[in-house]
Amino acid sequence: MSTTHRQLPLIDLSQLEAGSPGDRAAALQTLRQGAREVGFFYVGHHGVPPELDAALLLQARALFALPDADKQAIAMVHSPHFRGYNQVGAELTRGKADWREQIDIGAEREAVPQAPGVPAWTRLQGPNQWPAALPEFRPLVLAWQDAVTDVLLRLLQACAEALGQPREVFAPIYRDQPYQLMKLIRYPGREQLENDQGVGAHKDSELLTLILQDGVGGLQIELDDGSLIDAIPRPGTYIVNIGELLELASDGYLKAAVHRVSSPPPGVERLSAAFFLGARLDATVPALTLPPELAREASGYTRDPHNPLFHQVGQNTLKGRLRSHPDVAARHYADLLAPSQA
Numbered sequence: 001m002s003t004t005h006r007q008l009p010l011i012d013l014s015q016l017e018a019g020s021p022g023d024r025a026a027a028l029q030t031l032r033q034g035a036r037e038v039g040f041f042y043v044g045h046h047g048v049p050p051e052l053d054a055a056l057l058l059q060a061r062a063l064f065a066l067p068d069a070d071k072q073a074i075a076m077v078h079s080p081h082f083r084g085y086n087q088v089g090a091e092l093t094r095g096k097a098d099w100r101e102q103i104d105i106g107a108e109r110e111a112v113p114q115a116p117g118v119p120a121w122t123r124l125q126g127p128n129q130w131p132a133a134l135p136e137f138r139p140l141v142l143a144w145q146d147a148v149t150d151v152l153l154r155l156l157q158a159c160a161e162a163l164g165q166p167r168e169v170f171a172p173i174y175r176d177q178p179y180q181l182m183k184l185i186r187y188p189g190r191e192q193l194e195n196d197q198g199v200g201a202h203k204d205s206e207l208l209t210l211i212l213q214d215g216v217g218g219l220q221i222e223l224d225d226g227s228l229i230d231a232i233p234r235p236g237t238y239i240v241n242i243g244e245l246l247e248l249a250s251d252g253y254l255k256a257a258v259h260r261v262s263s264p265p266p267g268v269e270r271l272s273a274a275f276f277l278g279a280r281l282d283a284t285v286p287a288l289t290l291p292p293e294l295a296r297e298a299s300g301y302t303r304d305p306h307n308p309l310f311h312q313v314g315q316n317t318l319k320g321r322l323r324s325h326p327d328v329a330a331r332h333y334a335d336l337l338a339p340s341q342a
């Protein structure tokens with residue numbers, strides 16, 4: 001039976017992990033239902049100190065306040081690994097410009113040497129671009145990335161349990177080298193009559209996404225009936241949502257929901273940090289065998305000819321990055337885009 005949702009469900013991570021058996025079972029049921037019917041939920045009592053979140057948003061504010069030349073020095077177009085700064089309007093969602101500026105930061109790893117026959121998605125791995133003027137930015141961002149990776153890996157184990165699987169069922173596809181990507185984002189205010197696309201309607205491609213937002217709001221989630229729920233800010237919580245790889249693994253039992261952000265009004269800005277946890281780029285997403293009572297309710301994952309899903313993680317990830325950043329694609333992936341490729 002589906003429930004009518006007017007707000008996102010709240011998962012208490014401490015109950016989920018260390019509550020009494022009854023409380024644990026209740027939290028797991030909320031997770032199963034929230035991840036299935038809405039695809040988004042709040043996560044409270046996650047254990048990350050509020051000071052770390054606040055410090056991250058302060059660094060984000062400092063970054064966006066830098067002179068334009070400093071931001072352009074680390075523009076994403078310089079990076080074959082899709083890391084760095086994008087000014088307002090540079091990123092596309094479903095072909096339309098998003099009204100946000102942002103920096104993309106991934107796991108800090110060495111680039112993979114390229115040679116004929118090495119898959120193109122190996123170019124996603126590599127170093128980040130860091131703002132020279134902000135010495136505290138890098139250590140703080142990497143500390144926050146570690147802290148929220150831990151939260152998401154714990155939630156992933158709980159998702160496995162909610163799917164009737166061993167808690168470690170996903171470990172082989174993320175172990176040692178999960179794909180990690182975060183974006184620090186600033187949505188400037190604007191008149192919304194004509195176009196309020198902060199970021200356009202989309203699904204996230206990875207396993208799980210975690211969002212830290214300030215108090216402004218604007219994130220909206222589409223339900224199956226087409227109505228929208230506002231993810232109103234709830235201090236002390238993160239928002240977590242299911243990505244396409246989990247929808248794929250569960251044959252559509254868990255739902256990667258469509259979501260968007262509307263621009264704040266003129267004179268207001270919104271800051272957020274979105275962290276995407278994926279699987280190893282060289283992994284293949286397993287098709288899980290669900291217990292019969294869950295399998296009956298798995299509707300199959302969404303097959304969209306404009307957004308084909310690949311079980312091979314690197315291929316799936318590169319597809320999304322090329323579509324969102326045509327300037328990076330043209331400069332660093334022209335070999336893939338050339339018609340003579342066929």
Ligand SMILES: O=C(O)CCC(=O)C(=O)O
Nearest residue numbers: 185211213219261272274
């Ligand atoms: O800023 C937000 O709240 C969400 C951003 C988002 O959905 C994304 O970058 O994929």
Ligand SMILES: [Fe+2]
Nearest residue numbers: 202203204259
């Ligand atoms: Fe998203």
